[in-house]
Every structure is written in structure tokens, then in C-alpha cells.
Amino acid sequence: MREFGYQRASDVAGAIALLGADPDARFLGGGTNLVDLMKTGVERPARLIDVRDLPLDRVEPMEDGGLRIGATVTNSDLATHPEVRRRYPALAQAVLAGASGQLRNMATVGGNLLQRTRCGYFTDMTKPCNKRVPGSGCPAVEGEHHNHAILGATDHCVAVHPSDMAVALTAFDAVVRYETADGPGELPVGEFYLPVGDTPHRETALPPGALITGVTLPPAPVAARSRYRKVRERASYAFAIGAVAAAIDVRDGVVQDVRLALGAVASRPWRAVAAEAVLTGAPADAETFTAAAAAELAAARPLPHNGYKVTLMRNLVVAALTELAEEATR
Template identity: 70%
Template sequence: MKEFAYQRATEVRDALTLIAVDDGACYLGGGTNLVDLMKDGIQAPTRLVDVRHLPLSGVRQASDGRLAIGATTTNSDAAADFEVRRRYPALTQAILAGASGQLRNMATVGGNLLQRTRCAYFADPSVPCNKRVPGSGCPAITGAHHNHAILGWSPHCVATHPSDMAVALVMYDALVHYETLEGAGEIPLTSFFPPVGDTPQVETTLPLGALITAVSLPAPAPSARSRYRKVRERASYAFATVSIAASLDLYAGRVREARIALGGVASRPWRAQVAEAALQDGPATADRFRAAADAELAAAEALPGNGYKVTLARNLIEAVLTELAEATEARA
């Protein structure tokens, strides 16, 4: 690990200023991803600005009904919050599926959104990777890619986004709130992660030097039910092969609103807008769910080693939506 400076910020403006004066500086939250990248030689910041002591933790109800989760709130605290568990159960389920208790106790909500891919080629400085060195190539496309993207990838990168929490937040239409030296701003999480395109090294749409201060979620429909399901290669804290966060709001056996986001299939949490549109105002039946999944996955482009993900994603969408529909009927 290369030598670096360390400074602890106690005010948001101080943190922003420390980052602005050093091009090589990075914010440090829980460090559960960044410190590993530093040890492996993937990132070498010249300065770490510790933001854990900023007044940005906790979960609070906003006057407009939104629920705001501070950026330095630990994943454990976010998952355990009563209002999160009551109103956004898929978020709690996603966080608990994401890592061990020790990691959840350290990792922050803001940091979770900024974690980087777990692609083995990205994590190995001895091989090319367009995320690390733009223009050097993407060896995963012709190499080991059984757990890589099937949607939205490009010839420049086929890596997947690692976050479970972000999948649930995308499904719930969360907003990311941030501060810069010029003032505050917000970005819908559906726009926070850009398409990979020909710039895979650009992983968020945050302004340069911006600090995430909170994530907020709109009030869900009172009658909607939601769930997060994750398929992985082993049960113990592995990254998703395919995951789904889904919400279903039914009325008289028909879909009033469906929300679906997929993980493990793209460079970003994938909002399944085609499937959602196909379900709107239709009957809540397994056939309908399967057809919606097929419509969404018609755009999938599998590589030779990961075509199984298309079938897995299709089955997962149908199964989780069916479970939500049955749970709604049982409650009625």
C-alpha cells in the first residue's frame, strides 16, 4: 500500500474543501471496499478524508412522506430501522443478503452505492481492464465471464454491479442527495449509474468532488407488497448471480403497479421497465408474469459462458411476482 495522508472531517464543508484541494483525495466511509482496493493496488489515493464523523447518520421521516437515510448510516442500522422494515421490506432483505454482520456494521449507505465491481480482471492489476486503464481492453469478454453481464454491456466492459442494496433502492425509486461547494443537489438512483457505453471508468453521475449526504425513498403504496430475492453460488455472503427486488400493487386481481429491478445482470442495477409496462393493468397470473419477463429479457445478449443467467432471471421474475400475488390474495 502506498503512503497517503489521512484527515477526519467533522463538517460537510470541511470534507468538500479537503477533496477539492487534492486531485488524488478520496472520501473514506466504512472502508470495506476502498481499503481492499488500496491493498490490491487498484486505487492509490493520496489523501483519505474520513467522513464517518459528519452529522449524516440516522433515518428520519420527511414532511412529504419520504424516508431519508443518512449517508453515514451503517448498513446494519439501516436494515434494522423499524420504518425501513415496515415500509420497505425488500430493502432490509437486500442489505441482510449483501454481506456478513461484521461488514454491515462498518459499511455505510453512501459507500455502498459507490462500491466498485468485483470482476476478477478489474481486481488484478497485472491484466488489462478498461475500468482501471481506459483503452486497455476487456479480457472478460473472451475469458472467464460466467458471472458477468447479460444486459446493457458493451465491447468495453461486461462487468456487473455488486450492490444488493442499490437494487432495492432502484426498485423503490430512491433519490441520492449530495453536497458540493456550489450547493446541494439530488439524482434519481435510476440515473445515478450511467450506461457502461464506451466509458466504463465513469461509474456514477455524481459531480466531481460531490459528497453523498442521504438517500431518500418515496412513500410506498399502502397496498403494495415487496420482496428481495438473491440467487448466488453459495449461501454465505457471495455476490449475486441474479437478484430481484420487486413490488406488486394489485386491485381485484389485476396489476395496478409493478416495480422490478434486477441485480447481477448488468453494470448497474437494472430497472426492468419493459416488464413493468407489460404488466400494467393486466391480470396477476403466472402466464402474464412469464410473458413480462420474456419481454424484458428479449434485449439480453448472453456471452458463451453466461447464457444460463437469462433462464435464471426469467424464472426468478416469474417466481417472485407469483409469490407477491399469492401473498396479496392471502391477505385479502
Template identity: 85%
Template sequence: MREFGYQRAHDVPGALAVLGADPEARALGGGTNLVDLMKAGVERPALLVDLRDLPLDRIEATDDGGLRIGATVSNSDLAAHPEVRRRYPALTQAVLAGASGQLRNMATVGGNLLQRTRCGYFTDLSKPCNKRTPGSGCPAVEGEHRNHAILGASAHCVAVHPSDMGVALAAFDAVVSYETADGPGEVPLAEFYLPVGDTPHQETALPPGALITAVTLPPAPVAAHSRYRKVRERASYAFAIGSAAAALDVRDGVVHDVRLAFGAVASRPWRAREAERVLTGGPATAEAFATAADAELAAAQALPDNGYKVTLMRNLVVALLTELTEEAGR
């Protein structure tokens, strides 16, 4: 690991000033991803700027009935917050599924959104990787790709985004707020992650030098009836091989509102808008759920060893929406 400096920031302007003055500085939240990448040699910062003293650790109701979540709120505090549990239960479930208790105590909301892929080629400096070294190639396409993307990938990168929290946030139309030296800005989570294309090293729409300050969840009555389900290769802490966040409003057997997002199938949390379109106004039946899942997954481009994800996600969608429908009828 490269020797590095350390500085603790106490306000957002101060953090921006320090980070802007040194192109080799990196922002430090909980460090649960950054420190691992430093150990592997993928990240080699000259300076770490600790953000944990910034006044961004609160969860507050917005004037329109949503929630604003500060960027330094820990994952544990997010999952335990009574309003999150009551109004967006799938978000609580996603966070609790995402890591061990020790990691959740350290990890932050902003850092979770900015975590890098867990693809083995990305963290192995002896192998090429377009995300780590643009233009060097993507060995996963012909190599080990069992847990890689089936949606939205390209020949330049087939890695998946590892966040569980991000999947639930995507389902509920979250908006990311940030601050730069030129002032504040915001971007919908749907536009926060850039398409892979031929530039997989360009991952987010954040301006250079920006700091995430908050994530806002708009009011969504349907979100109170939601669930997150994660499929993994072992029951203990592990990254997903497929996951889904779903919210459903069923009245008299008809789908009035639905939210659906997938995880571990693309380079970003995948909002299943085609499935939502097919479902809205139709019957709340297992057959309709399967048809909607098939409509979304029609765009899948599986590799030789990860085609199982198409079937897995279809079955996951049907099971999750069926459970929500049954709960609504009780």
C-alpha cells in the same frame, strides 16, 4: 500498499475543502470496498478523509411520507430501522442479503452506492481493464465472464455492479442527494449510474468533488408489499449471480401497480420498466409474469458462458411475483 495520510472530517464543508485541495485524496466511509482496492493496488490515495463523524447518520420521515436516509447510516442500522422494515421490506431484505454482519456494521449507504465492480480482471493489475485503465481492453469478453452482464453492457466492459441495496433502491425510485463546493444537488438513482458505452471508467453522474449526503425514498404504498430475492453460488455470504426486488399491488386478480428491478445482470441496478409496463393492468398469473420477464430480457446479449442468467432471471421473476400474489390473497 502506498503510504497514505489520514484525516477525520467533522462537517460537510470541511470534508469538501480537504478533498478538493488534494486530487489524490479519497473519501472513506466504512472502507469495506476502498481498503480492499488499496490492498490490490487499484486505488492508491495519498490521503483518506474519514466521513464517519459527519452529521449524516439519521433516517427521517419526509414531509410527503417518504424516508430520507443519511449517507453515513450503516447498512446494519438501515436494515434494522422499523420504518424501513415496515414500508420498504425489500430494502431490509436486500441489505441483509448483501454481506456478513461485520461488514454491514462498517459499510455505509453512500459507500454502498459507490462501490466498484468485483470483476477479477478489474482487481488484477497484471491484466488489462477499460474500467481501471481506459483503452486497455476488456479481457472478460473472451475470458472468464460467467457472472458478468447480460443487459446494458458493451464490448468495452461486461462487469456487473455488486450492490444488493442498490437494486431495492432502484425499484422504489430513490433519489441521491449530494453536496459540492458550489452547493447541493440531487439526481434520481435511475440516472445516477452512467451507461457503459465506450467510457466504462466514468461510472456515475456525480459532479467532480461531490459528496453523497443522503438517499431519499419517495412515498410508495406498493413498497410495503415487496420482497428481495438473491441467487448466489453458495448459501453463505457471496455476491449475486442474479437478484430481483419486486413490489406488487394486486386487486381482484389484476396488477394495479408493480415495481421490479434486477441485480447482477448489468453495470448498474437494472429497473425492469418494460416488464412493469407489460404487467400493469393485466392478470396476476404465472403466465403473465413469464411474458413480462421475457419482454424485459429480450434485450439481453449473453456471452458464451453467462446465457444461463436469462433463464435464471425469468424463473426468479415468476417465482417472486407469484409469492407476492399468493401473499396478497391470504
């Protein structure tokens, strides 16, 4: 592990200034991903700038019905906040589905958004990887890829994004707020994560030197009846092999509003816009739900060993929507 310096920032402007003075530095929140990558040699920062003491640790209801979530709010505090559980239950469920209690106590919202893939080739410094060394290749295409992408991938990278939280945030049109030396900015989470293309090492649209300061969730009445469903290879904490964040408003048997995002199927949380288009204004029944899942998964391009995900995700989407629709009629 490379020797590194350590400084604790006391305010946002100071944190940004410290990073600007040292391009090889990294911001440190809970460190639950960054420190692991430092141990394997994937990340080699010269300095860590600890941002845990910044005044960004609150979840605040907004007058319009949305929520403002600070970047240093821990995953545990986010999942148990009463307003999160009431207004966006799928978000609370997604956070609780990720990692262990000990890790959730340390991990932060900002760090969760920036966590990197758990692809074995990415974390193995003896193997080529276009995310680590652009142009070196993607051995997962011909190698071990049973948990890799079926949507939006290219020959340059077939890894999946690991975050559960980001899937729910994508479903609810969250906006990522950040600060740079030039002032504040924001990005809808749907634009925050970049498509793979031929530059998989560029994962987000966050400007250089930026510090994530929080996330804003706009008001979404439909989110009050929402669910996060996750499938993993073992019952204890593990990364998803498939996940869905779903919310639906059904009146008189017809879908009035719906939000749907998929996890563990692409390099970024996948907003299921094709499925949402099929669902909106249609009968809330098994035939519609199946058609919606099929419409979204029509673009799937599975590899030889992960084709099971197409069936898995179809069943997962139908199951989540069915449960929510049945609840709406009780």
C-alpha cells in the same frame, strides 16, 4: 500499499474543502470496498478523508410518507430500522442479503452506492481492464465471464454492479443527494449510474468533488408489499449471480402497480421497465408474469458462458411476483 495521509472531517463543508485541496484524496466511510482496492493497488489515494463523524447517520420518516437516509447510516442500522422494514421491506432484505454482519456494521449507505465491480480482471493489476485503464481492453469478453452482464453491456466492459442495496433503491425511485463546493444537488438513482458505452471507467454522474450526503425514498404504498430475492453460488455471504427487487399491488386479480429491478445482470442496477409495462393493468397470473420476464429479457445478449442467467432471471422474476401476488389474496 501506497503510503497515504489521513484526516477526519467534522462537517460537510470541511470534508468537501479537504477533497478540493487534494484531488488525489478519497472520502472514507466504512472502507469495506475502498481499503480492499487500496491493498490490490487499484485505488492509490494520497489521502483519506474520514467522513464517519459527519451528522449524516439518521433515518428520518418524512411527512409525505417517504424516508430520508443519511449517507453514513450503516448497512446494519438501515436493515433493522423499523420504518425501513415496514415501508420498504425489500430494501431491508436486500441489505441483509449483502456481506456479513461484521461488514454491514462498518459499511455505509454512501459507500455502498459507490462500491465498484468485483470482476476479477478489474482487481488484478496484471491484467488489462477498461475500467482501470481506458482503452486497454476487456479480457472478460473472451475470458472468465460466467457471472458477467447479459443486459446493457458493450465490448468495452461486461462487468456487473455488485450492490444489493442499490437494486432495491432503483425499484423504489430513490434520489441520491450530494453536496459540492457550489452547493447541494440530487440525482435520481436511475440517472446516478451511467451506461457502459465506450467509457466504462465513468461509473456515476456524481460531479467531481461531490460528497454523497444521503438518499431520499419517495412515498410508495406498493413498496409495503415487496421482496428481494437473491441467488448466489454459496449459502454464506456472496455476491449475487442474479437478484430481483419486486413490489406489486393486486386488486380483484389485476396488477394495479408494480416495481421491478434486477441485479447482477448489468453494469448498474437494472430497472425492468419493459416488464413493468406488461404487468400494469394485466391479470396477476403465471402467464402475465412469464410474459413480463420475457419482455425484459428479450434485450439480453449473453456471452458464451453466462447464458444460464437468462433462464435464471426469468424464473426468479416469475417466482418473486407469484409469491407477492399470492400474499395479496390471503
